[in-house]
Amino acid sequence: xxxxxxxxxxxxxxxxxxxxxxxxxxxxxxxxxxxxxxxxxxxxxxxxxxxxxxxxxxxxxxxxxxxxxxxxxxxxxxxxxxxxxxxxxxxxxxxxxxxxxxxxxxxxxxx
Amino acid sequence: xxxxxxxxxxxxxxxxxxxxxxxxxxxxxxxxxxxxxxxxxxxxxxxxxxxxxxxxxxxxxxxxxxxxxxxxxxxxxxxxxxxxxxxxxxxxxxxxxxxxxxxxxxxx
Numbered sequence: 001x002x003x004x005x006x007x008x009x010x011x012x013x014x015x016x017x018x019x020x021x022x023x024x025x026x027x028x029x030x031x032x033x034x035x036x037x038x039x040x041x042x043x044x045x046x047x048x049x050x051x052x053x054x055x056x057x058x059x060x061x062x063x064x065x066x067x068x069x070x071x072x073x074x075x076x077x078x079x080x081x082x083x084x085x086x087x088x089x090x091x092x093x094x095x096x097x098x099x100x101x102x103x104x105x106x107x108x109x110x111x
Numbered sequence: 112x113x114x115x116x117x118x119x120x121x122x123x124x125x126x127x128x129x130x131x132x133x134x135x136x137x138x139x140x141x142x143x144x145x146x147x148x149x150x151x152x153x154x155x156x157x158x159x160x161x162x163x164x165x166x167x168x169x170x171x172x173x174x175x176x177x178x179x180x181x182x183x184x185x186x187x188x189x190x191x192x193x194x195x196x197x198x199x200x201x202x203x204x205x206x207x208x209x210x211x212x213x214x215x216x217x218x219x
Contacts, residue, residue, distance in 0.1 A: 009152075033207070037152075042113075042197070043209040058206065088152055092207075099159045100144065100199075100207065105152030 003027070006091050006103035013110050019078040021106050023091030029101075031094045032074035034058075034066065036087040037105075043090065049074055081110045114138050117198050117210035124217050130185040132213045134198030137179065145172050145183045146197040148212070154197070157183070188217045 007022035025032065031050050035043040035058075045058030047066040055066050063085060067075045074093075078085055086109050094100040115136045124130055134143070145157045158165050158172040160181065165172050169188075174181040185192055198210040 035209075040211060042115075042211040043199075045206055045208075048206055056206075090152070090154065092154075099156050100201075101156065102146070102154035105154070107152065 004091055004093050004101050004103040006089075006106050008106050009104060011106060011108045013078075013081050013108065015082060015110055017078075017081045017110075019081050019108070019110075021076040021078075021089055021091075021108070023074045023076070023093075023103055024072055025074075025093040025101070026072065027093060027095075027101065028071065029093040029095050030071070032068065033092040033094075033100070034064075034074065034076045035090045035092065036060070037090055038087050046076065083110050086110045113211070114208045115198055115200055115210040117196075117213050119213060120211065121214045122216070124188050124215070126189060126217055126219050128188050128217075130188050130192075130215065130217075132183045132196050132198075132215070134181045134183070134210055135179060136181075136198075136200045136208070138200065138208065139203050140200040141203055142201040143174055143181050144199040144201065144207070145181075146199055148195040148197060150194075157196075185215075190217045190219050193217050 004025045033048040034046045049055045049068040065077045089106045091103040092100045142161045148154045160174045169186045171184040195212040197212045
């Protein structure tokens with residue numbers, strides 16, 4: 001059974017904190033993605049990675065960074081959390097040109 | 112303008128009705144995905160299409176590459192089909208673009 005696992009379902013953090021969201025996949029996929037989902041805006045790509053230590057900016061990378069030290073793990077980092085980063089964060093993985101698999105999502109609230 | 116447009120935004124149907132959700136896109140793509148998101152956030156991939164038509168149970172997805180349009184049909188709808196349905200296109204550089212989603216409610 002394919003799996004993309006995000007480390008937390010719900011998180012509450014304070015403004016200014018450094019926040020780590022972890023995503024692990026067990027399918028040996030080369031591509032991994034981080035999205036945020038906001039009402040009325042759909043899913044928007046923050047960063048993606050097509051190989052270990054490789055990363056590409058998506059549409060809204062400001063305020064975020066990523067790390068991919070191992071093929072199975074893709075981390076999203078909020079350097080200094082702000083209230084406008086309150087959102088649902090979704091991780092996905094895929095092989096090139098094939099179906100994408102999504103994690104269950106992390107609902108982050110920044111207070 | 113969003114690269115992926117879905118319609119309708121919200122849809123309420125009675126159990127048993129035939130449902131159609133539409134997706135139009137404006138970029139070159141290598142594939143189109145239909146995704147289903149249930150309350151709580153989890154997303155499941157229903158179909159990946161690059162041409163023609165696919166069927167899985169009561170779900171049918173079609174794509175017209177020339178017209179840059181896809182439809183998702185649900186036959187004999189059921190309350191358990193209530194979810195948000197999202198159209199996503201995989202662009203030729205391999206990243207994905209998403210529609211805003213269609214919230215479907217099927218009433219018993």
